[in-house]
Amino acid sequence: MxxxxxxxxxxxxxxxxxxxxxxxxxxxxxxxxxxxxxxxxxxxxxxxxxxxxxxxxxxxxxxxxxxxxxxxxxxxxxxxxxxxxxxxxxxxxxxxxxxxxxxxxxxxxxxxxxxxxxxxxxxxxxxxxxxxxxxxxxxxxxxxxxxxxxxxxxxxxxxxxxxxxRLSRLDINLVKGPDYEGDLPSDAIVKVHGTVPVALVNLETGDVEKDPESPVGTVIACCNAPGSYSAIVVPQKILNQIPLVEVIVDDVSYLLSSKFIFGSGMRHSLDIVLSDNPDKVLISIGGGVIDWN
CATH class of the missing domain: 2.60.40.2620 (Fimbrillin-like)
Incomplete structure (x- = not known):
């Protein structure tokens, strides 16, 4: 009582x-x-x-x-x-x-x-x-x-x-390069590597950070439309050049390395320019970081 x-x-x-x-x-x-x-x-x-x-x-x-x-x-x-x-x-x-x-x-x-x-x-x-x-x-x-x-x-x-x-969103856009033949794949698998997938949230303030005791992992991104993918990522800083995004098309793996800072409540975008040669794939982080709220 x-x-x-x-x-x-x-x-x-x-x-x-x-x-x-x-x-x-x-x-x-x-x-x-x-x-x-x-x-x-x-x-x-x-x-x-x-x-x-x-x-x-x-x-x-x-x-x-x-x-x-x-x-x-x-x-x-x-x-x-x-x-x-x-x-x-x-x-x-x-x-x-x-x-x-x-x-x-x-x-x-x-x-x-x-x-x-x-x-x-x-x-x-x-x-x-x-x-x-x-x-x-x-x-x-x-x-x-x-x-x-x-x-x-x-x-x-x-x-x-x-x-x-309270978390981050990563939008990944596949773009056809000048030597990429055919349409953008509709069955590509896009993975985000090297990030800690566990968050610690303060329910009183809404503040969030990665769990320092959890290992890094991999998440499979959601396909919004052919060439458009999204994944939710725990806010964190990746200060070393690591394999970050992998695009698998017809058993060919495009592995892209980058540094990255994922902000709480922020929406990030990556443009990945595909080539018929996996060694010539380009990545562009220019488009953006915007407030997701």
Whole structure:
């Protein structure tokens, strides 16, 4: 049972805090009012392969109440007002289990993330591992999103959750060189090598870094269209020239080496100019780094 300590000496400051949300009388305690949420994806093109959440998508929700002085409490692994409740998209509506209820005129900070994980063992270092094969649903399941809404109150109604991308996206474009004959391959396999595929996320701040104890690995990029591929990468710096991208076409392997800096919430692009001679493949990093949010 939760206990509330009422300090009469702070009655006036509490009234001022509630006034900012336009406080009102509490509902009948026998019929508590559930919080409702409106999750929004980052700006176009949205989540890795979509512009809106889809039926069956799941997010995690934490709710932290403000203290008697109107100050937000820290997000903890347990003991919050809500601890990793799961919200499921049911064709546009979100079902939250267990439900999160408002309490009188309390004010809350709401934290949320995608995709949902049932086993959250740390707030400061939540471990998130990419899908090694990002074709199909693997790309979106690797796209870690995070949101925070501060000072949510009951009178404001549905709580908006504006998500941001916390990892990096690498777009790889295959370009025909002057001596490359035929059309661009529709069945090429593109791999990203030499990056650590495990992230440590601070669920309170949204900060992310690679797991220093995890080895480097390989991810298979998703094909968007012939000649266009994308992969989600954990933010990290590759300061040495290493084999980074491999393109396999008709059993011929084009292996490209490069240094690279993957930024959190950033979208990077590589243009790979194909040649009939694998030794003459060119790589261009010129196009870009853009804000993915």
């Amino acid at each position: 939760r206990k509330r300590i009422i300090e009469y000496g702070i009655f006036i400051p509490m009234l001022l805090a509630l006034a900012s949300c336009g406080g009102r009388l509490a509902p009948d305690p026998d019929y508590p009012e559930p919080m409702t949420f409106a999750p929004f994806l980052p700006g176009a093109p949205g989540r890795a392969t979509a512009t809106s959440f889809e039926d069956g998508d799941e997010i995690g929700i934490f709710a932290v109440s403000h203290d008697a002085h109107g100050m937000p409490r820290r997000l903890e692994i347990s003991g919050n007002w809500a601890n990793n409740s799961k919200a499921v998209n049911d064709g546009g509506e979100w079902t939250v289990s267990p439900p999160v209820y408002w309490h009188e005129d309390d004010i809350f900070d709401i934290y949320s993330y995608y995709p949902y994980a049932s086993d959250v063992r740390s707030i400061e270092n939540f471990r998130f591992e990419l899908e090694s094969d990002q074709r199909g649903k693997g790309l979106t399941l690797s796209d870690f999103l995070w949101a925070k809404t501060s000072s949510a109150c009951r009178e404001a109604g549905t709580v908006p959750l504006h998500f941001t991308h």
